Amino acid sequence: xxxxxxxxxxxxxxxxxxxxxxxHAEGSVKIALGDTWVICNASVEDRVPFFLKGKGKGWxxxxxxxxxxxxxxxxxxxxxxxxxxxxxxxxxxxxxRSLRAITDLGSLRERTIVLxxxxxxxxxxxxxxAITGAFVALYDxxxxxxxxxxxxxxxxxxxVAAISVGSVGGEILLDLDYDEDSRAAVDLNVVMTGQEQxxxxxxxxxxxxxxxxxxxQMLEMAxxxxxxxxxxxxxxxxxxxxxxxxxx
Numbered sequence: 171x172x173x174x175x176x177x178x179x180x181x182x183x184x185x186x187x188x189x190x191x192x193x194h195a196e197g198s199v200k201i202a203l204g205d206t207w208v209i210c211n212a213s214v215e216d217r218v219p220f221f222l223k224g225k226g227k228g229w230x231x232x233x234x235x236x237x238x239x240x241x242x243x244x245x246x247x248x249x250x251x252x253x254x255x256x257x258x259x260x261x262x263x264x265x266x267r268s269l270r271a272i273t274d275l276g277s278l279r280e281r282t283i284v285l286x287x288x289x290x291x292x293x294x295x296x297x298x299x300a301i302t303g304a305f306v307a308l309y310d311x312x313x314x315x316x317x318x319x320x321x322x323x324x325x326x327x328x329x330v331a332a333i334s335v336g337s338v339g340g341e342i343l344l345d346l347d348y349d350e351d352s353r354a355a356v357d358l359n360v361v362m363t364g365q366e367q368x369x370x371x372x373x374x375x376x377x378x379x380x381x382x383x384x385x386x387q388m389l390e391m392a393x394x395x396x397x398x399x400x401x402x403x404x405x406x407x408x409x410x411x412x413x414x415x416x417x418x
Contacts (some may be wrong), residue, residue, distance in 0.1 A: 174203075174347060180391055181344045182333070183295075187306055187406040196201050196283075197310030199406075201303030204347060205293035211310035211317045224292055228278025228325075230286040230308065233237040234258050234266035234300060240292045245356045262287070264370065268301045268330055268361045269308055271369045277325040283311050294348040298332035298359055309407060317334045328366030331405055333395035335388045337380065344395050345353050356380045361394035362384050 176182070183204030191200040197212030205301040219227050235258055238244050259280065265287060285307060287300035317322045334346045336354035343350055351357060355377055375383070402412065 173343065174349070178413060180344045180394050182395055183347065183403045185302070185399060187303065187402060189306065189310065189406055190418045195307070195311075196306035196314040197312075199303050199306040199310070201306075203295055203299040203302075203345070205291060206295050206299050206347075207289070207291040208296060208299045208303050209286075209290060210300060210307040211286045211288075212304070212307040213284045213286070214311055215284060216280070218280045218282055222280070223337060224277070226279060228275050228280060229280075229282045229287070230266060230269045230273050230275070231282060232262045232269065232287060232300075234262035234265060234289075234297075236289040236292060236296070240289045243295055250271060262301070262337055263374070264297060264361070265360075267299055268332065268369050269304060272326060272328040272330045272363060273308070273359075274323070274325045274327055275286045277321055277323045278315075279321075281315075281320075283292075283308060292344050292348070294351045295334050296346075298334050298361075301330065301332035301361060302403065306406060309403075318416050328346060328367075329400045330369060331360065331396050331399035332361040332366070333392050333399060333404065334413050335392045335395065337384065337388070340393055342384075344391050356384070356388070357391065358385075358388050360389065360396070362393065362396040364396075366393050366396060 185248050186199040186202040192198040192211055195211035198216045201211050210405050251373055285304040286303055290297045310327050333357050335344050337356040338350050338354045358373040360371055
């Protein structure tokens with residue numbers, strides 16, 4: 171089936187990462203995944219959740235939101251109730267889990283790094299774009315802590331990125347835009363490390379179940395997308411394979 175902009179089934183939308191997008195955050199990036207744009211800011215706080223107090227261990231967490239006119243029709247802020255809605259809570263927990271999976275929390279001591287992911291324009295894949303962008307902001311926040319001699323060792327163990335994949339019109343497609351996602355019979359969001367180890371899979375069938383064979387095909391296509399996303403992260407950070415975690 172023809173895709174917008176003539177994309178092939180296993181082709182990502184263009185990924186553009188802009189570091190240092192805002193002035194005050196310890197790490198900041200704007201990620202554009204096609205027409206989905208997300209600003210990710212990393213803030214360092216000298217506190218931890220109550221369950222970590224006195225344990226000498228840090229925390230990484232996230233907050234996620236969509237601006238009122240990020241979609242074709244204006245929506246209320248905070249789900250119209252002045253607070254994060256159920257969808258937003260689920261996504262921000264996913265972002266937090268994904269980043270904690272590749273962070274040595276002990277190295278942070280009793281500090282928290284908060285990733286604020288704000289969608290300024292949505293065309294599908296906002297959660298996957300947020301994870302991919304938030305990693306870059308987290309990296310820069312960690313580099314800030316190292317430069318300020320606030321850490322004894324580098325806290326990031328691995329790259330992490332995310333991508334969507336689904337079955338649309340009987341064909342498996344990578345990186346669904348909104349139109350494709352709205353018509354998908356199966357929709358997966360896949361989080362993987364740079365070594366292509368799985369962190370999380372979120373999958374749903376709409377209308378009829380799908381087989382383990384189809385799942386395997388979708389995961390293999392997701393690997394293709396993760397490779398491209400991680401390559402983009404490395405390029406913007408100026409990292410090559412031989413020097414994965416050089417602090418700049």
